[in-house]
Amino acid sequence: MRSILGFLAAVFLWAGGLHAAGPDADYDKLVALHDELQEFMLPGFTTGVVMDSGARIGDVYADTLMAEKLAGLDHFEKSLAAMPVQSWSRAGQVDFLAVKSILNGYRFNLEVLRPWKRDPGFYLDPLMGVAFTDLAGGDEKVAQLRARLRMVPPLLASARQNLTEVAGDYADLAIHNLENSDGVNHYHPYRKVPPAGIIGWYDDLLARSRAERPDITADVAAARAAVAEFRDWLRDERPRMAAPGGVGAERYDWYIRHVRMIPLTAGEMVTLAEREHERMTAALALLRHRNRNLPALTLSQSAEEQAGKVSATDKEVRRFLTEEDIVTIPDFVGELGSNTPYIERPGGPNFWEQIQFRDPIPDHLHAVIPGHRFDAVLAARDTRPIRGRYSDGARAEGWATYLEEAMMLAGGTRHTPRADEFMELFGIFRAARVPADIYMQHNRWSVAEAVSYMRAKTPWLDEDVARVDAEIYLRRPPGYGVAYTIGKLQMDALLADRASQLGDAFSLREFHDAFLASGRLPIALVRYEMTGADDEVALFWQTPPIPGGS
Template sequence: MHRIVVAAFAVIAFCAPAFAGPPSGKGSYKDLQQIFEMFRESKTPSAWNANFNDPNAPNHGLIDYSASATDARLQKMNELRAALDDLNVAAWKRPRQAEFLAVRAQLDAELFNLRVSRPWARDPGFYVDQLLRFTFTQLPLEGDDKATLERQLAAVPAIIAAARENLDDVAADYAKLALHNLTTSDGVGHGHPYRAVPPAGVIGWYEDLHARVAETQPELVPAVEEAKASINEFKTWLEDNLGNFTAPAGVGAEQYDWYLKHAKLLPYTGDELILMSDREWERVYAFYVLARHRNRNLPELTPAESKEEYERRIEATDKNIRDFVTREEILTIPDYVGKLGYNAPFIERPQGLNFWEAVQFRDPHPDHLHAVIPGHRFDGLVEDNNDHPIRGRISDGVRAEGWGVYLEEAMLQAGVAEGRPRVDELIYLFGIFRAARVPADVNMQRNEWTVQQAVDFMREKTPWLDENVARVDAEIYLRRPPGYGVGYTIGMLQMRKLLADVAAQRGGGFVMKEFHDDFLNAGRLPISLIRWEMTGLDDEVGAFWETEPMPE
């Protein structure tokens, strides 16, 4: 790294000067790449990075989220953030300037995580989430697999000890959600092994594991019992202290708007997001009603009644989508793209289908477009084959979810469902739910709604939406970094805006396949940056050069 950049790594408080335009320091584009690499090495690691396979790893291989460890990470992020402002970005061409803004947004998001969100200190669910996956192990086990489970079970008391040590500013809503997840099935089963009657939360899954090891591998019973006992003690600790947990779960209105601009590079405030989503909800709900009227004399779609029938529908859907995007020259499917699977497994629930299953089992097109091809799995595979040192290593959530939602109705309008009656209604149902999420996300993060108010709002606005799916979604949007729930609809609206801008600029020379390929080849940077690159329009990006202190 150049000497000037190294020198800039002195500890500087995070109050970067405001710029009317790009910084005009001395650092080079190579320095930006090095700063980004150092950021990736130094940012707060995910709890899922715990290394249970190394018997010599300290504290069972768990990630250190102590105050001293997080303070050290914060100091390093401040150093890297200050170094960015000494780069000569003003001398770079537009694509590299876009990469600078994308990298800076990544650092701002991490600084927000360290200073405001702090899930390891505020959210008991941060630790509860780590406990569940151990119980999904298929028995019996031998050799290395058995040793891994034994190390995982031995780590459970260490996870609980770390939780009680680090949780110094617990939010009441987070504690209530953690208790719910400890004792109650989520009713959705994201990634859970199928049970006709799911175990009752994390504790129920440990009871399930206890029963299975007692039958197949009784030598593991003491380890399971010790793990289960520590979890029950944590539950009691949460219950006993619930009255003392008074911190708000959301980040607050001012902090939320700061995060939208600096970390998400969204050119909107929370109020503007709600207004945009309200208009989108009205539009898509009206289209749903009109489609229902048009289709009123057609038979209703019925859910698949067996796994075999459901998988035949998925196979037909996959073939139709691939044939369609190729025949109609929508986008390029690279040679490395093979089978991509599907999201929702076939499940027969005593209480009936949840929202996702009620849609998918009738026709897989909505989620297959969104989550498989050309959506998330396809998009992720394209990104995995992107070896750019910056663009291949950034994945903006609004970009990812916005692309997935855009594809649902965009492909419907382009003709993917022709000859498939009533599929349009299902795609509109997805759009209705996406739009209803935005006010839920914004108002929970601003501490204006409780989780239950968000659940009630989304259910009131969305046909077929059940309590379990709505509650799981509300929990995700409250507990993840701000703006996750808005990314679906708002990212889709950004995609539509980009499509309109590019088509208007190119006029008769517009080519749909070229548009989509160019978009995908840009990587998963924030859509505002991709729009600037593809159109040259700086009406959104201009405001991002000015940085403001993070609200406390």
Template sequence: MRRIRIFFLTVVCSVVFAGAAAAVPPSGAGTYSDLVGLFEDFLAYKAPSAWNANFNDPDAPDHGLVDYSPPAIAKRRAELTELRARLDDMNVAEWPIAQQAEYLAVRAQFDAQAFLLEVSQPWARDPGFYADQLLRITFTELPLAGEDKAMFERQLAAVPAIIEAAKQNLDDPAGDYAALALHNLTTADGVGHGHPYRAEPPAGIIGWYEDLRERARGLHPELMPAIDAAHAAAADYRDWLQDNMDSFTAEAGVGAAQYDWYLKHAKLLPFTSDELIVLSNREWDRLYSFYALAQHRNRDLTDLTPAKTEKDYQKRIDAADRNIREFLVREEIITVPDYVGELDTNGPFITRPQGLNFWEQVQFRDPHPDHLHAVIPGHRFDGLLEDHNDHPIRGRITDGVRAEGWGTYLEESMMRAGVLDEYAQVEELIYLFGIFRAARVPADVGMQRNEMTVQEAVDFMRSKTPWLDENVARVDAEIYLRRPPGYGIGYTIGNFQMRGLLADRAAQLGDDFVLKEFHDDFMAAGRLPISLIRWQMTGMDNEIRDFWETEPIPE
């Protein structure tokens, strides 16, 4: 089946990319308004592909399951080819830079979708694609009534159908993917993933069905047959994976040539995967040496210790949030719109029998590193600004390297701008975050190029990162192997791009450079790939010239 799909990939790509001009913007007939309309059509086309089940429509056939059978995927390929023909027939050469950048960002979305259909194919290659969909419904708070209860019943009824679809569609599973799915079905890892708190976490997805069953027994006895059927289906999936594990011999990564294609065409990154490794290794050297120097400077200070109570932890969060917000305004770092209120925090207080994991080791000592990255002015702040961006293209694209690069950039850059002047030891925690993210890059590249197994990636990251535990490293490896390629590298490489853009713009403007204006301009550009934002902000096109060339996905 894999050989058949590769053959079909070559045929489809020759159609998708036929006639596209090399190295120059297209000079077709379509207007910018046509691009906006096409992007709307593309989003409508793309919408159902992320998850296997849609429970919102009670009249949807087959429990609302999205069809991932070979005929359905062939139909989606044909539809994408038709949309792509419209995209290639745009008169982009006559548009201003900002609109040309939007065209490339939209085209990258098309290329990412083509790669999903032709190479990644999680519905055919990743048993976890189906296992993931079984978990969230077990978190449902009981009791239920009305439409909430009806929705829950539809979700439960879909579980056996999801497992049946898995058995039908998984014709080329990768061994590492199957092992990860089996682990998630049966094992509590102590990392979290937004799970409700339990003093003793249930053992994987199947354990959460047992937790649900115990909670429903006295509150909803009428639901017990459906819950039992869903639990039995999850257990059956575990048994099916165990029985067939020896036959799951496909490689999990996409391969070196395909990965480099994806970096260029879908991520619009001006680096090859070999260059990513060189960059990240040098970044690891820099960060670890600075970490050692910070430890020496702080050697006579009392060690930071993790919060022991929820009250103490919340006090530290409040102090970090207050310090960061006051700093952003006082030092004129970035505009904070009036609609930005409380943004909560990224890590709840929790006690675990096995002790703190890596993230908690840092976060419970001091929340500043993660608060900068994930709350303000990082992800939550960033996402809120995007929610208020009504641009028909820029307000609806989120590039992962842009999002994670911005968050990672904020950690060390805000420290150097002075946010931690009264928190000397937190510098060490900032470096620990950066060290881990730099270690991710060779691991991510290695897994995607099939040069590392998941366990080898885990061992590599742990060897390079203080405090990193097995569970967090395994979850990281799983996330970045199973997401579309290029996400795990986004933190460190996006940070490189951010620092490069800051340097380019400061050198370009000289004495007229204003940091707040730089950050505001960057945020106003939306969450397009950073290479496009750099082109728009500086006029420098050296990083984007090659992106006009369209090439077929390698076999």
């Protein structure tokens, strides 16, 4: 295991961590502008939100305030344009483009997405954390809970005033989530039988308050009533909620290029993803033939059996990463857990569980080490003022998705050859997401049509997992669904570029360490910094106005 000092040296010296107010003229002004921009914008309006909308109980969302925020972006855009970035180092230019993408994302959220007007789920997402509260936390925690509960009725009352342009798919998803468990339960407390949606969780909190803290029961009941009234209002208003859910084709391409900084159009991404789907489907058939005489991997039958599988997988993955010189694991990286808790569902395991309960290695590489959780531990120690606060979805998911097939090809699954089939299954699902994401945002497909497409293209994919994915890709900032496959292809291209540049001097461990040390920036920016190739970043310097709807 590599030393902490060696790894931190790589982080800061390679990726420009000692840049600060260094040789680039006015770089300190860029940092100040970045910090001012983060303070200016509401906390809920970020470019990186995924699992929830980013809204917060207690924040105010009204047209007058949003108009003020939108008008205020002119100051930041003019200040950014005045900086002498052409003379800066590559590291400084990359930081500049990162700030530019953040600023572009804020403008898009305020001009186009406008979730406070279009999406009932924007107001519902933060209510779940309230209902999850553990009442055994003591009087101070319960007092905080009471304060949040009392914010629920006014928040939902303001929602009814603000929601004047609701998309039909958004309304249907909100009604569904109010009354049904999503079957995936991202970040939910475990229940053998999950409560029936948001209202069910408030019923659960109400029952717990009566048993444990009757002093807050009235506040819980009032919040629960407000949630139910909001559901009833949505049902009544649903016939009039007919706005499109997606942003349109031209706006989608603008967002992909100028916020996510992916140098591709929607049409190009669909073509690439369809080819990846074909390739991986063929690879799956070949692997099944190769493995035809091997015993099938079976589902875990208990939490204890699954825990044993996860523990053995973690040991094997860490051994492989270290002994095969794949990536540096600093001494401060401890146990990282697992991403899929053992759950016994009445209808059987969902898509993720069908794979994870047979062999945890595909998602362990993707979501634990050296994927998301490992990535997050490194990022948490990144104190750089811009890169340390930036997290791009295509970078995060591209890295994690790249690891699945890359680690298989590098030998990480030699001990479990049938798991190679699951690597391809993961990739098949991720490739099917790309047309689903794009065509929902183009308003060509409804959520139901996207779900049907993904299920037809992906073995074992169930309705719940497909619907949750479709909801994320429609309701969140555009392009998250493409991030996995397209980010993976960007990683492949970067690896090819760097290996060609360095020839016999290329080291896979040094490549991975340098990539991680660059920060969680758009992969095109990392490519520019690592290789000097400027053909992709040339697309990002000028930002045209956001197109009209299409």
